[in-house]
Amino acid sequence: MTEAAPARAARAVWPVRAVWLVRAAWPVRAARPLPRARRLRLPPLVADALLPGLLLLTVLTPRAPGEFPVAVALTAALALPLVWRRRAPRAVFGAVTAAACVQWLLGVPLPAGLAVLVALYTVAAHSGRRGALVAAAVVEAGAALACLRWTTGGAFLIPFVGLTAMVVAATALGVNARTTRVCLAALEERAARLEQQRDQRARLAAAEERTRITREMHDIVTHNLSVMVALTDAAVYARHRSPDRATAAMLQISETGRQALTDMRRSLGVLRAGEPDAERHPLPGIAQLEALADQLCAAGLPTRVEILGGHTQLPATAQLTVYRLVQEALTNTLKHTPAGTRAEVRIRCTAGTVTVDVTDTGPRPPRPSATPPGHGPGPGHGIAGMRERAAAYGGKLEAGPLPGGGWGVRTRLFLDGGGEAASA
Template identity: 80%
Template sequence: MTEAAAELGNAQRVRYRDQVRRARAVVRLARYADQASARAARLVRAAGRLGSRLPPLVWDLMLPTLLLLNVMTTRAPQELPVAVVLTTALALPLVWRRRAPLTVFGVVAAAAFVQWLVDVQLPADIALLVALYTVAANSGRRGTLVAAAIVEAGVLLACLRWATEGAFLTPFVAVTAMTVAAAVLGVNVRTTRAYLAALKERAARLEEEQEQQARVAVAEERTRITREMHDIVTHNLSVMVALTDAAVYAQHRSPDKATTAMLQISETGRQALTDMRRSLGVLRTDEPDAERHPLPGIAQLEALADQMCAAGLPTRLEVEGGHTHIPATAQLTVYRLVQEALTNTLKHTPAGTHAKVRIRCSAETVTVDVTDSGPRPPLPGATSFGHGIPGMRERSAAYGGKLQAGPLPDGGWGVHTCLFLSSSGVVSE
């Protein structure tokens, strides 16, 4: 029993050592296989980089060269002249296949037919598949179908002559599959090229549209700045002219009032310069004035009314509802509408005229009413040559409003509009 147990233990140890050796051998083989795969991948990548740098003509010359070398090294001396001539006729036209695919295919097909007539089998027959691929990749559907039919007819003739007895179907199906694969591959390449060309055209069109949108945005910005400059300059110059006239009239009778008017003129000029710097500050990256002086809004209408009173136009302001929720651009529009309307009243009405400004604010709309009590002739801004009333209409239309400006039934002049604050009613300026 003891000897039998010892023998059994020895046999188990031997089997265990054999299993360990086999496992280590498998691990080494796996490691070697991984290293070989990595080397092959590096070689493929290097070949791909080298191939991408070679011109297409080099690739087109490579196949005829290889086929000629194969014929010259495998054919018997008595068969060599005919084989070399036929191989040259089959493979050499492929050099020009990118320039004239249909012509090259015709030459290769004719050479293949001559080869069939003289009953010589050559590896250069693969040139016919390359020519078919080129036709499918560069011609339309009709040319591809005609070329594929010609190749298939050649396949049938070749299998009828050179297939061994009783083995016609296998080579015929195999070569037919190769023909279909060459044609399908060429069609896929042509489709991919067309798709990429369409993408490039679309990208170019989108870039052109973006440039057009940028030009339109620049034009709109110029129009906006021009409108702002018109409102600022017209209003402040009108106020300064009125104050200057008042100062000249009062300089002898009431020097204190003349001094006050002159101070008002100075303040109005400084305000005009500030407004101009603020409006033009968007054109300069180093202009901090727009941050120091925010855009005027409904809160600044009281100062505007006081300025008009100092210029000789008594103005009463009424603001109904809160305006803190109204966007800054909408408040600027309200301010410019009121400013333009009061400026027109100051310029075109006689002394003693009174003006009234009424602003009604709600969650969705802002209603602006500016009326005065003075008779006046038609406003120059109402004609097609001015910018006053048309500019006001543009500002109002930007928020979906329709400006109404004209004489009132009881006398005087009125301006009315309603601005819509909802996104559907806003049109970007």
């Protein structure tokens, strides 16, 4: 009986010598990971079975012959449930705790009792903070009972402090693993969300750019082709009666075509770096409306332009919008009104707004029923593009017949952003 006491006391401090097994349950990150081709990838079940296998080997430690069958059974009950610890952490913790309770009742100290700490770590790593604290309290109570039963000579404090330290370490490692996993999942979700938002913004920017280029091409091509068609008709009509006028019309057609090419290169210059025409020719603005009126007069549409207020301080983009609005309105007048029609353009510039009025004296043909209301006579995108340009500055475009005859287009652009509040 006296010889067995030192051996039992030595076995009572087995948890202190088994700290390396707790460390084996914690995944250690290598400083320099191996290349993907050289990493050893094991099936999850096989990887989870490595630690229980090590615990099963501890049953081979020397012990009394009568204790060996009981030790084998208890070691198996403590170690084997750990194979499924990641799939059912709470159930495995309950099974291991129950086996440890039976071990305490039978009075058989085993190194495999470390399975309780591994189960505690798994619960803390896969459960909430409350579950981790409850599991830690259960294991701490078991550690106190184990020290009371298996320590001799009043040596209770040192084993209890060692076991308490391991309980705290296992709980802290598990909580840290869970926190790290949650943070990584949140970062991955945020990265995926940011990537999705970036792609969405890119798609919206591409769609907006396509819309802008479509409007520019529509205004440039429609206007210049309409002028060239009108000039060509005039040249054909005057080629026999007035060769000089026919020659002047043909020269005007050539100039209009060159101007159309220049405008197209300038509008598409943003798509190609180093486009010379985009830098050499400034964007058209309010100052170029007189030249536009002269071009339309040569095409057979007498046009008068009146500009009230100073426009030199207006942004270039706002002036381009005004120019395109007037150009599209006059192009529609040239296309849809008979000979003898006159047009008038009135631009009023103030500190924060620009008012655009384009009127003509010619009647419009009946609008087809298939054309949406408010889009002007005949199919096309002219009025729709004008509405989009005006809406970019908070304006609302009005287009329709005038009470005294003719057609009018009116809008007001808000340069200071006040149009949003006004339109709301």
